[in-house]
Amino acid sequence: MTGSSSEARLITPTMLGAWLVLATVPLWINAIGLYPYIGVEIVIWSIYALAFNLVLGTSGLPSFGHGAFFGVGAYAFGLTQFNIAANLWVCLAGAILAGAFAGLIVGLLIAHRRGIYFALMTIAFGQIFWTISVKWHSVTGGEDGLLNILRLPATFGVVSFDISDNETLYYFVLAVFAVVVMLLWRLVNSPYGRILSAIRQSETRTAHLGYNVWLYKLSVIVISAGLSGFAGGLFAMAQRSAFPDVMNLAQSGLIVMMTLVGGGLVSFWGPVIGVIIFLIARDVIGAMTNAWALYFGAMFVLLVLFRPEGIAGGAKLLMERWKARREASRVLSSAPRSG
Amino acid sequence: MFDLLPHLLNGLVLGLLLALIALGFMLIIGLMEQINLAHGSLFALGAYFALMLVGPKPPLPADLAAQWLQIPLGWRYGMALIIAPCLAGIVGIAVELCMRRTYGKDPLYGLLLTFGVALVLEEIIRLTWGTRDHVLPVPAGMSGAFLFSDLIWSRYRFYAAGMAAVAIGLVWLLIEKTPYGAMIKAGAHDSEMVRALGVNLSKLRLGVFVLGTMLAAFAGIVVAPIWGIRPHMGVDAVVPAFLIIVLGGIGSFWGAVIASLLVGLAVGISGAYASEWSLLSMYLLLVAVVSIRARGLFGKKSMLEV
Amino acid sequence: MALIEVEGVHVRFGDRVVLEEINLAVNEGELHGIMGPNGAGKTTFFNTLTGSVKPSRGRIRLEGADIAGLGPHAIARKGVARSFQIMTLFNDFTAQENVMVALPAFRARGFDVRRAVAGDSALADEANEVLASVGLGEKAAISAKLLSYGERRALEIAVALAQRPRVLCLDEPTSGLGTDGTTRLAELIAKLKGKLTIVAVEHDMRFLFSLADRISVIHWGQVVARGTPRELQENPWVKRSNLGSFG
Numbered sequence: 001m002t003g004s005s006s007e008a009r010l011i012t013p014t015m016l017g018a019w020l021v022l023a024t025v026p027l028w029i030n031a032i033g034l035y036p037y038i039g040v041e042i043v044i045w046s047i048y049a050l051a052f053n054l055v056l057g058t059s060g061l062p063s064f065g066h067g068a069f070f071g072v073g074a075y076a077f078g079l080t081q082f083n084i085a086a087n088l089w090v091c092l093a094g095a096i097l098a099g100a101f102a103g104l105i106v107g108l109l110i111a112h113r114r115g116i117y118f119a120l121m122t123i124a125f126g127q128i129f130w131t132i133s134v135k136w137h138s139v140t141g142g143e144d145g146l147l148n149i150l151r152l153p154a155t156f157g158v159v160s161f162d163i164s165d166n167e168t169l170y171y172f173v174l175a176v177f178a179v180v181v182m183l184l185w186r187l188v189n190s191p192y193g194r195i196l197s198a199i200r201q202s203e204t205r206t207a208h209l210g211y212n213v214w215l216y217k218l219s220v221i222v223i224s225a226g227l228s229g230f231a232g233g234l235f236a237m238a239q240r241s242a243f244p245d246v247m248n249l250a251q252s253g254l255i256v257m258m259t260l261v262g263g264g265l266v267s268f269w270g271p272v273i274g275v276i277i278f279l280i281a282r283d284v285i286g287a288m289t290n291a292w293a294l295y296f297g298a299m300f301v302l303l304v305l306f307r308p309e310g311i312a313g314g315a316k317l318l319m320e321r322w323k324a325r326r327e328a329s330r331v332l333s334s335a336p337r338s339g
Numbered sequence: 340m341f342d343l344l345p346h347l348l349n350g351l352v353l354g355l356l357l358a359l360i361a362l363g364f365m366l367i368i369g370l371m372e373q374i375n376l377a378h379g380s381l382f383a384l385g386a387y388f389a390l391m392l393v394g395p396k397p398p399l400p401a402d403l404a405a406q407w408l409q410i411p412l413g414w415r416y417g418m419a420l421i422i423a424p425c426l427a428g429i430v431g432i433a434v435e436l437c438m439r440r441t442y443g444k445d446p447l448y449g450l451l452l453t454f455g456v457a458l459v460l461e462e463i464i465r466l467t468w469g470t471r472d473h474v475l476p477v478p479a480g481m482s483g484a485f486l487f488s489d490l491i492w493s494r495y496r497f498y499a500a501g502m503a504a505v506a507i508g509l510v511w512l513l514i515e516k517t518p519y520g521a522m523i524k525a526g527a528h529d530s531e532m533v534r535a536l537g538v539n540l541s542k543l544r545l546g547v548f549v550l551g552t553m554l555a556a557f558a559g560i561v562v563a564p565i566w567g568i569r570p571h572m573g574v575d576a577v578v579p580a581f582l583i584i585v586l587g588g589i590g591s592f593w594g595a596v597i598a599s600l601l602v603g604l605a606v607g608i609s610g611a612y613a614s615e616w617s618l619l620s621m622y623l624l625l626v627a628v629v630s631i632r633a634r635g636l637f638g639k640k641s642m643l644e645v
Numbered sequence: 646m647a648l649i650e651v652e653g654v655h656v657r658f659g660d661r662v663v664l665e666e667i668n669l670a671v672n673e674g675e676l677h678g679i680m681g682p683n684g685a686g687k688t689t690f691f692n693t694l695t696g697s698v699k700p701s702r703g704r705i706r707l708e709g710a711d712i713a714g715l716g717p718h719a720i721a722r723k724g725v726a727r728s729f730q731i732m733t734l735f736n737d738f739t740a741q742e743n744v745m746v747a748l749p750a751f752r753a754r755g756f757d758v759r760r761a762v763a764g765d766s767a768l769a770d771e772a773n774e775v776l777a778s779v780g781l782g783e784k785a786a787i788s789a790k791l792l793s794y795g796e797r798r799a800l801e802i803a804v805a806l807a808q809r810p811r812v813l814c815l816d817e818p819t820s821g822l823g824t825d826g827t828t829r830l831a832e833l834i835a836k837l838k839g840k841l842t843i844v845a846v847e848h849d850m851r852f853l854f855s856l857a858d859r860i861s862v863i864h865w866g867q868v869v870a871r872g873t874p875r876e877l878q879e880n881p882w883v884k885r886s887n888l889g890s891f892g
Contacts, residue, residue, distance in 0.1 A: 005763070005764075007761055007762070007763035007764075008761040008763040008764035009761075056447075062445075062446070062447045062450065064450070109626060109629070109630055115445075115446055116368070116372070116374060116446045116589070117585065117589070117634070119374065119446060119447070119450060120374070120581050120582075120584065120585045121585065121629070123578065123581050124578075124581065124582050124585065124622055124625050124626075125622075127578050127582075127622060128619065128622040128623075128626075131618050131619050131622065132619065135615050135616060135618075135619070186758065186759070186761065187758045189761040189762060189763060190757055190758040190759065190760060190761060190762065191751055191754040191755060191756075191757045191758075191760075191762055192755065192756055192757060192758045193758070193762075194742070194745075194746055194751075194762050195746060195755055197735075197737070197738075198735050198738070198746050201735040201736060201737055201738070202733050202734070202735060204697065204717075204729075204733055205729070205733040205734070205735065205804075206746075207697075207716070207717040207718045207721070208695060208696075208697070208717045208718075208721050208726070208727055209718075209721055209726075209746060209747045209752070209804070209808060210718050210721035210722040210749075210752050210808065211718055211752065211755060212716075212718045213718065216755075219756070248574075249574060249578060250458075250574070253376075253454045256451065256454070257451065257454070257455075260451060291462050291465070291466055293458045293459075293461070293462045294458070294459055294462035294463065294466070296458060297454075297455045297456065297457070297458025297459035297462065298455070298459050299455075300451070300452075300454070300455030300458070301437060301452055301455040301456055301459065303455075304441070304448055304451050304452040304455065305437060305440055305452070308444075308448055
């Protein structure tokens with residue numbers, strides 16, 4: 001929340017800056033010892049994390065089963081490609097619809113919940129989807145996964161772009177990311193977004209103001225699930241396959257963790273920061289030791305203990321302190337004259 | 340009908356084991372109003388500690404190890420049942436000291452904290468004992484199989500079910516028949532009152548957390564010979580525990596026990612018809628029950644929902 | 646016909662009867678006070694009236710239409726607003742935003758995702774007007790959690806007023822306020838009186854007796870006495886409980 005002027009905008013300076021920086025990634029990513037594919041992963045997971053944060057950060061609903069929607073989208077992308085049409089847009093629409101539909105089913109059963117019951121129910125539903133993906137061999141390929149998913153060309157009318165290599169795929173997902181960021185920024189600053197935030201702060205009060213809280217919660221679950229499914233579809237395409245493990249409890253926990261590490265509870269960009277840090281740390285620490293989960297888990301414990309508002313929250317706090325100090329020194333220096 | 344008998348019995352045994360796993364979890368959720376996601380890892384830790392004591396390679400200097408292995412397996416097993424939960428309890432103290440900071444906050448923080456703890460513990464288990472499966476040896480008297488009505492039954496399953504039943508009974512006695520139980524129950528609803536009674540709430544919480552941890556570890560030892568010991572066993576166990584708590588209703592002892600038995604039977608019976616899908620049956624059971632009774636079978640309106 | 650008619654309302658929590666046979670009628674434009682000792686069921690009555698507790702039996706009518714059993718949001722939409730004894734503000738919002746989300750104009754746009762809230766001057770102006778009416782005109786841009794206790798109490802009422810209610814239910818509005826704050830609040834409520842139908846649960850007898858048209862005393866889950874402040878001063882129950890020591 002950097003003042004109302006940017007909230008009213010469709011595209012903010014921060015967005016432009018972020019896109020510009022991200023657009024240059026393929027130019028230097030190899031030079032710092034990483035590789036373009038991690039860029040693809042970061043962008044896709046950022047979309048996922050932003051979608052997830054709509055539920056967690058904006059609406060205050062602790063979902064521990066969001067991997068289900070991401071996974072459903074991934075399978076839907078592959079299955080649409082194999083059975084309906086091998087067209088990028090159709091497949092992505094399939095991923096969104098499948099994710100949103102899964103969200104609707106889950107939402108209908110849990111939207112009247114809050115707090116721990118909500119969290120436990122999402123865990124249970126996450127497990128249901130995971131079990132189905134593992135056991136329903138004929139459709140999902142079970143543990144072996146759904147293989148040979150193609151990176152389909154992106155066609156705009158007569159023009160068609162081949163996005164099968166990592167660099168062009170990166171630019172494609174980046175363009176998609178830009179659109180998603182724009183839409184979500186508008187959404188969280190719209191009346192709808194405000195009401196979601198009001199529900200997070202006090203569900204009781206919001207209901208007594210005449211809002212059908214249940215409907216708002218259901219709708220945001222569906223939107224978030226659809227968008228997570230979309231990210232899952234992109235991920236399936238990037239990986240050229242879909243596996244059950246993105247749906248398991250640990251992976252669903254990871255998205256919570258990434259969102260929180262970055263500071264999703266206090267900042268729109270928090271989830272993106274979290275994803276960047278997490279995925280790079282995974283690669284860097286993973287290259288040095290097999291036990292990266294140990295360090296990451298420990299980091300996470302410390303974060304919850306000492307900086308529960310995440311990195312963006314910490315930055316915000318520093319900013320505020322700095323402002324307060326400046327303010328204080330201004331007051332001090334002006335005091336003699338006024339007194 | 341008679342064909343179902345083994346499945347019913349298997350289901351019942353499974354139900355008792357699940358109840359044992361879920362109980363410690365329930366105590367913690369009831370008193371602290373925080374979900375302990377590390378419960379599964381503590382469960383696994385119990386099994387690994389027992390493996391250390393009972394297995395062929397105790398972590399002792401060579402001569403001591405040789406002497407230790409001289410002790411009959413039955414004795415070592417019996418000691419493991421007591422020592423391993425105590426060791427896990429020490430880990431539990433450390434976890435509780437961290438978790439303290441989340442009490443009274445959004446349950447999200449407790450969940451996330453213990454999620455981190457679970458990652459750490461699982462990784463420590465991987466580093467210490469490797470990723471491969473281990474087998475926990477049991478005394479000869481408890482292992483083996485017997486024949487009953489033309490079917491082969493594993494003897495250990497019945498011992499395990501018996502141990503689970505005893506532990507469940509002891510927990511019931513603690514909650515219902517001792518002053519500690521009254522405090523635990525009061526604390527779950529009204530921490531003010533507990534303070535007013537002059538009880539040190541933070542000590543009570545620590546005690547309950549350690550008890551919950553020890554129960555988890557004990558469950559790990561009892562279950563290990565059946566499910567095997569592997570780093571992932573914690574997650575496999577903790578998910579049904581969640582389910583059972585929601586199904587039975589948060590904070591209800593009998594809710595948890597009955598829900599466990601129901602889940603066990605559902606898995607057992609569906610195993611008779613579609614073994615591939617038997618795990619799904621418990622989730623469907625949950626969805627069915629919870630859509631009718633929002634707070635589970637015996638749940639009351641909880642502070643956690645506000 | 647009275648605006649609000651409560652008939653034989655029972656509320657039970659498990660096996661505990663909290664309200665037993667409550668009957669009450671509030672006329673349009675009346676300020677009806679509710680008093681009684683702690684734990685008498687006043688807040689539960691309020692929760693029942695505004696929809697967060699469902700009565701196990703009995704009827705609650707608003708303009709003749711039964712509203713018992715409707716959810717809080719449905720009752721709020723019928724023009725019943727409430728404040729909370731334990732303050733329930735949106736702490737991360739500014740004072741202005743707190744009021745804004747309560748406006749009927751905002752509610753009408755609840756599912757709107759096309760326009761941003763910021764920069765919508767019509768909403769902002771309306772919200773500022775409400776804030777000014779409770780004396781918070783200067784505090785619009787301040788985050789609710791940074792306001793002083795008295796200001797938060799005022800904001801609590803502003804949020805309810807922003808709903809443009811026909812019936813305003815105030816749950817212990819003076820709770821925690823000093824003499825100054827209470828005086829200012831009394832002035833505010835005196836201004837509202839007559840324009841709105843107000844039901845107020847209150848501990849502060851001086852406050853209630855000076856403002857209310859009629860008062861009901863709830864004890865043991867029942868209405869044990871009712872009447873105008875003057876009538877009640879003579880009431881033995883009110884006299885016996887030291888509550889009558891005012892004036």
